[in-house]
Amino acid sequence: xxxxxxxxxxxxxxxxxxxxxxxxxxxxxxxxxxxxxxxxxxxxxxxxxxxxxxxxxxxxxxxxxxxxxxxxxxxxxxxxxxxxxxxxxxxxxxxxxxxxxxxxxxxxxxxxxxxxxxxxxxxxxxxxxxxxxxxxxxxxxxxxxxxxxxxxxxxxxxxxxxxxxxxxxxxxxxxxxxxxxxxxxxxxxxxxxxxxxxxxxxxxxxxxxxxxxxxxxxxxxxxxxxxxxxxxxxxxxxxxxxxxxxxxxxxxxxxxxxxxxxxxxxxxxxxxxxxxxxxxxxxxxxxxxxxxxxxxxxxxxxxxxxxxxxxxxxxxxxxxxxxxxxxxxxxxxxxxxxxxxxxxxxxxxxxxxxxxxxxxxxxxxxxxxxxxxxxxxxxxxxxxxxxxxxxxxxxxxxxxxxxxxxxxxxxxxxxxx
Numbered sequence: 001x002x003x004x005x006x007x008x009x010x011x012x013x014x015x016x017x018x019x020x021x022x023x024x025x026x027x028x029x030x031x032x033x034x035x036x037x038x039x040x041x042x043x044x045x046x047x048x049x050x051x052x053x054x055x056x057x058x059x060x061x062x063x064x065x066x067x068x069x070x071x072x073x074x075x076x077x078x079x080x081x082x083x084x085x086x087x088x089x090x091x092x093x094x095x096x097x098x099x100x101x102x103x104x105x106x107x108x109x110x111x112x113x114x115x116x117x118x119x120x121x122x123x124x125x126x127x128x129x130x131x132x133x134x135x136x137x138x139x140x141x142x143x144x145x146x147x148x149x150x151x152x153x154x155x156x157x158x159x160x161x162x163x164x165x166x167x168x169x170x171x172x173x174x175x176x177x178x179x180x181x182x183x184x185x186x187x188x189x190x191x192x193x194x195x196x197x198x199x200x201x202x203x204x205x206x207x208x209x210x211x212x213x214x215x216x217x218x219x220x221x222x223x224x225x226x227x228x229x230x231x232x233x234x235x236x237x238x239x240x241x242x243x244x245x246x247x248x249x250x251x252x253x254x255x256x257x258x259x260x261x262x263x264x265x266x267x268x269x270x271x272x273x274x275x276x277x278x279x280x281x282x283x284x285x286x287x288x289x290x291x292x293x294x295x296x297x298x299x300x301x302x303x304x305x306x307x308x309x310x311x312x313x314x315x316x317x318x319x320x321x322x323x324x325x326x327x328x329x330x331x332x333x334x335x336x337x338x339x340x341x342x343x344x345x346x347x348x349x350x351x352x353x354x355x356x357x358x359x360x361x362x363x364x365x366x367x368x369x370x371x372x373x374x375x376x377x378x379x380x381x382x383x384x385x386x387x388x389x390x391x392x393x394x395x396x397x398x399x400x401x402x403x404x405x406x407x408x409x410x411x412x413x414x415x416x417x
Contacts, residue, residue: 150294
């Protein structure tokens, strides 16, 4: 039994899903093949993902492949209620997601997925597979494996693996080149700034944007902020990434020094407490705080509220203003992932590749059942390359191929012609 906000929204959700589908040709091609071959026939798939139009098209592909699909939201502010309704009414999926749901509802919804005894789980943050490991070991016996969409989730799963407790194979979708480079740099890079601008309507040109974290996502955010005329400062803990940022022409500073300079702060590190009380104490009046990491822990929210001299004020729908006594800081989307809470998330053309990886990883777990042991496994290179090939074909782009002689040259120890 599904739990969604309003089934009367289903027709509007179907239109939104169709709009995204038109921009997802790789996933559409996979859906067509899945419908013909039924590689997931009878497999129960549970997905804890952002309930958006793009995710809906992944669900459609899995259903076409014969899977039974149950979906819950990975974030309460990312759910598109019309999409959730359409998946239930028009596509026959089981959905447990309501925009703005509280923690108790979230836990209940994840529990509904566990109750289906899934053979495959798809995660965005590892919540579902973690709950199964922690509290429902009986479910593990029937699992073929899991997939993970985020860096944060993979950190958690590798920690579980290091303790010798990871009991099923997990395919690291996030680390496929066709996923990571495009999803993080081009997807989150664009959608994060989209969320900041929708929430605030700020002019970025001439302002100082501080990007905390210079991984793939941080690179995309920094690149696009600079393209909009912002002065970009990067904060890092990794010497190599800090050096790369400097070589790209960004100013690189410790976060405490950057706190005095920034007009807009964007955290994207995957760790907790990136901006803390000592940073808030140095920020200028009117500074904007946004988080693009998966969980709402990168900005120390308890410390921010403890520093306030009065209750926060909701000055705009997604802007919470905190008075620190003569200085006001503006928190966006309650510190949750801003590109989904304040905007629509990644463009569909980017999620096309991400969710093609998810669909093919699920197929891989079925095809290789029993062959993959417990642990975190990469997306096979042939799958990664096939997704890139399909995407290029959808764009009408052709590339060269190595000749037989060139292939032999590249694989030989003898450099002589």
